[in-house]
Amino acid sequence: MLFNLLIGSILLGAVHAAIPNHWLPVALIGRSEGWTMRETLGVAALSGFFHTLSTVILGVLIGAIGVELSAQLEDQTRWIASLILIFMGLVYFAVHNPHSAHEHVPKGLSGRSKRAIIGTLALAMLLSPCLEIETFFFTAGTLGWSAVVTLSIAYTAVTILCMVGLTALSFRGLAKVQWHWLEHHEKQITGGILIALGILNFFIEL
Helix, strand or coil: HHHHHHHHHHHHHHHHHCCCHHHHHHHHHHCCCCHHHHHHHHHHHHHHHHHHHHHEEEEEEEHHHHHHHHCCCCCCCHHHHHHHHHHHHHHHHHHCCCCCCCCCCCCCCCCCCHHHHHHHHHHHCCCCCCCHHHHHHHHHHHCCHHHHCCCHHHHHHHHHHHHHHHHHHCCCCCCCCCCCCHHHHHHHHHHHEEEEEEEHHHHCCC
């Protein structure tokens, strides 16, 4: 089950991190403010860290519920976790809004000091955790704290690497792909990943 969760968290983390509002503003601000590539990527990594920090903190709290549930319902935790994943996947399909957009990064940063810009970006990311991944933390909790820690590390690494990598491509003007379609279909992609993982988790224990 842990292997399934890791694959799902990597996919979900990559999809979420690829949303333009997670990395494109950092690249644009870096270029407009005359930052070096190293400085811009450092800010992207810092923003990614704070984004995952709030996500992991919330995930650990939710994972604790899974740990407690596992201790009380040891024989039933596998199918309960699978049903929760499938249910949340269906919920994301239901709440899908093709016209919605993520607003992680505040506007109006141009002309401010570098410290103010970095602080604002970090705070914005800290206050916008990735709620989609939290179901994974609950499921990981049913496997024990080692699974929660492993999931936290994997999700953090994937998210930061994706944000830094896409920021680098955008900063160099190489990101020609239109990533905005992810904003319109993220809920559907998330729902599909959750449902697929729930089904896989129910029938195949890895």
